[in-house]
Amino acid sequence: MTPPDKTLDKTLDQWLAYCEQLHPKAIDLGLERVKAVAQRLGLAFACPIITVAGTNGKGSTCAMLEAILLQAGYRTGLFTSPHLVHFEERCRIRGEMVDATDLIAAFDRVERARGQNGDEISLTYFEFTTLAILQLLAESGLDVVILEVGLGGRLDAVNLLDTDCAVITSIDLDHMEFLGNDRESIGREKAGIMRAGKPVIVSDPMPPQSIVEHAAQVGADLWRFGHDFNFSGDKQQWGWAGRGRRYAGLAYPALRGANQLVNAAGVLAALTALRDRLPITAQAVRNGLSMVALPGRFQIVPGQPTLVLDVAHNPHSVAALAENLDAMGFYPCTHAVFGAMADKDLAPMLVRVSPLIDKWYFTDLPTARAASAESLKSRWAALQTRNDVSASTWQSPEQALQAAVKAATPADRIVVFGSFYTVGGILKDGVPRLVAPHLAG
Incomplete structure (x- = not known):
């Protein structure tokens, strides 16, 4: 297969289309191939790496880590997936979305390494694009890099790098065809990002025993929610206490949702575990949490009717969404735009949120x-x-x-959820500002 012509007029979309055709499987978990190409690239980092795995809460955790570290004056790099609208969202350098031109150059370097000396190594779309982003981050003179695991942990392409601090967020049933049919099996896969002698922050209040056992097996420094760190308070004011450090009088994070204090507690534990290498002031914590933003996570868009965007796409995250919707108060009618992947556990998702929905718009x-x-x-x-x-x-x-907008009254509520594709389809032309037809003109 011929790669895109390496001239300046070739686009990122052409590279992405090429990557989609390189490997017979869309997902082929394993590190052998991606490690081999990384070695050819000479991929290496001179700064601390924070790796974040889990079923839900990964994106929020990464966003809070980035926001606080930026406020502390550090040059940050962030890799997340998937994206909502533009592929460039997957990579942020010093708080800014990377430019497509820089990604194209990185793609070219990966392609050359992949086919070095005529010995071509097959890579999946995720493996190829992950290597390109990691190479770009490695060349950017950063102080700290935050990496979000795409799927699982042990065999995810991100795990080719040794982390300096692992963070494992909530564990629930998702991607069971790849990770196992129960929380213990899934937890064991997530635990694969741990490294001997390095801190691992487990922010799930009730983690699978497999995570605790794996930490002991590899000799990782386990920080457990409720044991090594905890939070107290509510949406008005909260505090955090961990090993040798406390924060008091904190405002609720700018990210909405009842689960964000659990995510924030894990973030503060990670930063405390790394304080010898990345000192953080209390003011940086306050500023970072007050300024953090992440589209599509219980995002309430200004206008009438009320519009809520949430990428919740498994039973655990939909349960959190239902709690958050319930806490919003009374609305005469709630409309739901819902689209989802066929391999999701749809029944518990639909059962949990159905009591709150009056009109469904399946897409x-x-x-x-x-x-x-x-x-x-x-x-x-x-x-x-x-x-x-x-x-x-x-x-x-x-x-x-x-x-939904046409059918809604100004006092109604519309919630869009079920997949990154569902929310991304709404955001692709920019954040919508809705005014119900009843108020227009």
Whole structure:
């Protein structure tokens, strides 16, 4: 297969399309191939690495780490996945989204290394793009790098690098075809990011025993929520206490949601564990938590009706979304735009949030992995016990949202959830500002 012509007029989209065709499998977990290409690249970091794994809360944890470290004056690098709209969202350097031109140059270097001396190594889309972003980060003169695991941990491409501090967020059932059918199996895969003698922050209040056992087996320095660190307080003011350090009088993080204090507690534990290498002031913590932003995580968009965007896509995150929606108070009618992958555990997701939803707008998504809108509607109907609820199907999240806005009154609420593709479909033209037709003109 011929790579994109390496001239200045070739685009990032052309490189991404090329990467999608390089390997027979979309997901092929394992580190042998990606390590071999990394060695050819001479990939190495001279700064501390923080690696974040887990089922839910990874994105929020990474965003809070970045925000606090930036406020402390550090030159940060951040790699996250997937993206909502633009691929460039996956890489941030010193708080700014990377430029496509820099990514294209990094893609070219990976391609040359992949085919070095005619000995071509096959890489998946995620492996190729991860190597390109890591190479870009390694060349950027950074003080600290934050890496979000894409899938699992032990065999994820990010795990080719030895972390200086591992963070494991909440563990729940997701990607079971790759990671196992229970929390213990999934926890064991996440635990693979631990390293001997290095701190591992476990912010799940009830972690699988496999995580605790693996920390002991490899000799990692285990920091457990409720044992080595904890928080107290509420949305008005909260405090944190850990090994040899306390923070008091903290404002609630700028990210919404009842689960954010658990994520923030893990973040402060990680920064405390690394304080000898990355000293942080209390003011940097306060400023960072007050300024952190992350699109699509219980994001409430200004306008009428109220619009909530959330990438919740598994039973645990949908349960958190339901709690957050319930805490918002009364709305005459709640409309839901929902699109999801076919391999998700849909029944508990739909059952948990259904009592809060009055009108459903099921949508197709632009990926072969997605369940069709009609399939989602059928699954929902089979579980439905209410007779005061309506449902319709749409070809895209944008069309579904337009229908919801048209049907809603200014006092209503619309929630968009189920997948990064669902929320990304709404955000691709910028953050929407809604005014119900009843108020327009």
